[in-house]
Amino acid sequence: MASFATHILVIPFPGQGHIAPLLDFTHHLLLHAADSLTVTVVVTPKNLDLLQPLLSFHPSTAISALVLPLPPHPSLPSGAGAENTNDLPPDSFFSIFSAFPGIQGPLLRWFATHPFPPSAIISDLFLGWTHHLAEKLSIKRFVFFPSAAFAASVCLGLMTNSYPLPKTESGEIDINAVLSVSDTPGQPEFFCWQLLMAYKRFVYSDGPFKANYTANHSSWGYIINTFTGLESVYLNHLKTSLGHDRVWAVGPLFLPTVDQVRSDPVSDNILSWLDTCRDSEVVYVSFGTQNMLTQEQVNVLALGLEESGVRFVWKFKEPSLGHVEDQDLGKLPPGFEDRVAGRGLVIRDWVSQVSILNHRAVGSFLSHCGWNSTLEGLVARVLILTWPLGADQYYNEKLLVDILKVGVRVSQANQNLPNSDHLAKVLRESVSQSTYKEERARAMQLGKEAIDSMNKDGSSYKDLEMLVQHLIQLPKPVSNYNLFMC
Numbered sequence: 001m002a003s004f005a006t007h008i009l010v011i012p013f014p015g016q017g018h019i020a021p022l023l024d025f026t027h028h029l030l031l032h033a034a035d036s037l038t039v040t041v042v043v044t045p046k047n048l049d050l051l052q053p054l055l056s057f058h059p060s061t062a063i064s065a066l067v068l069p070l071p072p073h074p075s076l077p078s079g080a081g082a083e084n085t086n087d088l089p090p091d092s093f094f095s096i097f098s099a100f101p102g103i104q105g106p107l108l109r110w111f112a113t114h115p116f117p118p119s120a121i122i123s124d125l126f127l128g129w130t131h132h133l134a135e136k137l138s139i140k141r142f143v144f145f146p147s148a149a150f151a152a153s154v155c156l157g158l159m160t161n162s163y164p165l166p167k168t169e170s171g172e173i174d175i176n177a178v179l180s181v182s183d184t185p186g187q188p189e190f191f192c193w194q195l196l197m198a199y200k201r202f203v204y205s206d207g208p209f210k211a212n213y214t215a216n217h218s219s220w221g222y223i224i225n226t227f228t229g230l231e232s233v234y235l236n237h238l239k240t241s242l243g244h245d246r247v248w249a250v251g252p253l254f255l256p257t258v259d260q261v262r263s264d265p266v267s268d269n270i271l272s273w274l275d276t277c278r279d280s281e282v283v284y285v286s287f288g289t290q291n292m293l294t295q296e297q298v299n300v301l302a303l304g305l306e307e308s309g310v311r312f313v314w315k316f317k318e319p320s321l322g323h324v325e326d327q328d329l330g331k332l333p334p335g336f337e338d339r340v341a342g343r344g345l346v347i348r349d350w351v352s353q354v355s356i357l358n359h360r361a362v363g364s365f366l367s368h369c370g371w372n373s374t375l376e377g378l379v380a381r382v383l384i385l386t387w388p389l390g391a392d393q394y395y396n397e398k399l400l401v402d403i404l405k406v407g408v409r410v411s412q413a414n415q416n417l418p419n420s421d422h423l424a425k426v427l428r429e430s431v432s433q434s435t436y437k438e439e440r441a442r443a444m445q446l447g448k449e450a451i452d453s454m455n456k457d458g459s460s461y462k463d464l465e466m467l468v469q470h471l472i473q474l475p476k477p478v479s480n481y482n483l484f485m486c
């Protein structure tokens, strides 16, 4: 490792939708920094594979892995070695969130014995504890958001203002009442049921989630996978609320350029099938790597796809390690795949979503509105049909449908579940060029702006350049290495 370069420690959260964008960010950081930065990435053993492409692409002087075991947790299935939310039930997120701070001890020892210790930590938004670690080490922590500036603004608004939730006459929380987050630009409104999780985490509780968000708030800088053309209002709002302008919009981080698209046998088969389809006639359906549909939701969706007659590819997430039998996790209705054979593909393996979305045959994307999928859908310029299931997905849906007016609302978790006739109609219309013309035109425009923002002199390109300059100028901590070597 070169002693003149500034050393940065990157720590992703072990979830697919979190690791991938932070590694994509690290790739861009190194491309922009030439040899003035070196990066160490912390990964658990079973996630090391995800880092390999980066380790192969960049010289070993620029990037290295620090492999630390995932600390145990009573709720994580032991012995099978699953260390990523993609391979675990949705609840595992909380177990990993609780267990992961246990790597602090090994990290502190690594830092103390490193000849050129890092000047900064760049870590996922669910690793608020790294802010305190950075303070202990007298270095800076930058929080990386794989989610939107709008979502960050709403969470900040809820946390700092504690708007009271409307109550029914009997004193219960009125989950169907509407609450306006009035300090966020545009005063977005949400149903109380959409905000309950956020309220439990950072308004009513003094638990670890609130501490996490408070630590993020106090961190030195915000790095967000978004672009100015999409979210300038919320980026500016964050700067004002945080009281500084160390907020960098550096996305969309994963672009489907020729040399980047992830190729594998499963995706290649699907791409061959898509080659046989007409332009924009296929609906791609996916609900991300963490959430799973209930049986009721699967039934409605399967029936809607059947009735619609459209061509489709459905990435179907099967129950994985540690799923409990009695959890309401949807299975496909018997005979469904036979009935749609020839016009619909159900895929259970990992596929390259970016490659599929960018195929000319794909015209619309039924999505849970995870932020990575949202950006990928925009970049691919497909019509996004929204079906959020939890977390920040309601905020992303609001941004797409009500604010940017590029998305079409289909369902919201189990509330507002469409009937299959209505769903079939929307699916058909989503691949007919005569409907949703305004949404499509805006999606085309935003997709172009997204790609432009990452090109030389685009807004995200410039933010990355400025961030690199900021990082290079950080003071280098004094090493205790020689002390340890004596």
Ligand SMILES: O=c1ccn([C@@H]2O[C@H](COP(=O)(O)OP(=O)(O)O[C@H]3O[C@H](CO)[C@@H](O)[C@H](O)[C@H]3O)[C@@H](O)[C@H]2O)c(=O)[nH]1
Pocket: 016, 017, 018, 020, 146, 147, 287, 288, 289, 290, 291, 315, 349, 350, 351, 352, 353, 354, 369, 370, 371, 372, 373, 374, 376, 390, 391, 392, 393
């Ligand atoms: O077979 C698959 C399945 C998924 N993906 C990729 O996996 C990512 C999924 O990310 P996202 O769409 O953000 O969904 P989640 O996996 O659900 O992401 C979690 O993390 C996001 C970022 O914080 C949040 O916005 C979501 O609500 C949260 O569930 C995307 O890049 C997809 O392209 C594939 O490439 N192939």
